[in-house]
Amino acid sequence: MTAIQGPRLRRTHGVRPHLGLLWLLWAPSACGVTTVLARDPLEPGARRIGDLRYHPSPKDADRRSLDLFLPAGPGPHPVVIFVHGGFWKKGGRREDYGIYQRLGRRLANQGVIAAVISYRLVPQVRHPSQANDVARAVATVRDNIGAYGGDPKQLYLMGHSAGAHLSLLVGWAPAYLAAHGLRPQDLAGIIAISGPTDLNDLATTWAGERNVPLAFGDDRDRWKVASPLTWVREGLPPTFLVLADHDFPVLRRENENLRQVLLGPKRPHRYREAQSRDHATIITQLWEDGDPLGEEVLQWIKRRPSPAPPPPYGSAPAEPSASR
Numbered sequence: 001m002t003a004i005q006g007p008r009l010r011r012t013h014g015v016r017p018h019l020g021l022l023w024l025l026w027a028p029s030a031c032g033v034t035t036v037l038a039r040d041p042l043e044p045g046a047r048r049i050g051d052l053r054y055h056p057s058p059k060d061a062d063r064r065s066l067d068l069f070l071p072a073g074p075g076p077h078p079v080v081i082f083v084h085g086g087f088w089k090k091g092g093r094r095e096d097y098g099i100y101q102r103l104g105r106r107l108a109n110q111g112v113i114a115a116v117i118s119y120r121l122v123p124q125v126r127h128p129s130q131a132n133d134v135a136r137a138v139a140t141v142r143d144n145i146g147a148y149g150g151d152p153k154q155l156y157l158m159g160h161s162a163g164a165h166l167s168l169l170v171g172w173a174p175a176y177l178a179a180h181g182l183r184p185q186d187l188a189g190i191i192a193i194s195g196p197t198d199l200n201d202l203a204t205t206w207a208g209e210r211n212v213p214l215a216f217g218d219d220r221d222r223w224k225v226a227s228p229l230t231w232v233r234e235g236l237p238p239t240f241l242v243l244a245d246h247d248f249p250v251l252r253r254e255n256e257n258l259r260q261v262l263l264g265p266k267r268p269h270r271y272r273e274a275q276s277r278d279h280a281t282i283i284t285q286l287w288e289d290g291d292p293l294g295e296e297v298l299q300w301i302k303r304r305p306s307p308a309p310p311p312p313y314g315s316a317p318a319e320p321s322a323s324r
């Protein structure tokens with residue numbers, strides 16, 4: 001159970017969204033997406049509810065809030081919680097030229113509820129605070145989404161880049177959801193788009209050698225515990241890995257390694273490599289009309305998976321209570 005008081009998500013007032021475009025640091029080709037702000041208006045009957053708090057504390061209220069995009073019709077609708085990227089230190093639900101808001105509108109227009117979240121950023125916080133924020137968002141959405149026409153048994157966690165790392169970590173390592181009385185099997189699935197999966201490997205690159213210690217400290221054992229690759233085992237939630245053919249070599253290497261480990265029994269997953277895309281366009285093009293990868297992801301979300309049995313999980317990573 002979450003610590004939220006009352007049956008509804010709380011509104012955040014008087015907080016202005018930030019502006020920025022993190023993935024320009026990695027992918028200059030992303031400059032062509034400035035037109036997305038005006039794209040894909042909500043269809044009649046669909047609506048957006050902004051600034052819903054998923055954490056009861058007034059501190060960092062905007063960073064621990066979400067925007068909810070609701071389809072027309074009573075439901076029950078599948079639900080996607082989207083986690084943005086930004087090397088754990090930048091980004092937000094309304095940043096990056098509005099691409100995440102567009103994603104929310106597109107999902108709502110296709111009959112899927114989207115909860116697009118923000119979370120606290122480095123260096124104001126360090127691991128495990130961000131994973132705890134994502135887990136809290138999952139629990140709060142699950143507890144409340146029925147009142148908005150959502151199906152809590154069809155709850156998907158989806159992220160891009162650093163958000164994909166956090167989605168896999170929260171969805172696979174049991175400690176984060178367990179803090180709220182949930183199990184990984186309470187997720188219908190995870191969609192991880194171009195995310196790092198092995199922090200020790202990422203730290204060997206020009207991009208990771210500074211940012212991994214900044215977000216996770218200097219302890220390599222801690223990096224291992226915070227790597228999704230560490231938590232692969234039987235009984236994981238169904239997982240959809242998505243990568244770009246022109247993505248960063250380290251991400252291609254890590255996702256291919258993860259894919260090989262997932263080939264074991266009782267590890268349901270799907271893997272797709274998007275053609276003619278890079279680390280930025282993998283997310284900006286995903287919701288273009290007629291995009292085959294976007295259609296496949298949408299159909300995967302709309303399926304009704306069978307409940308998974310509890311897995312034989314081992315020990316969970318210890319989390320400092322002060323960071324919850």
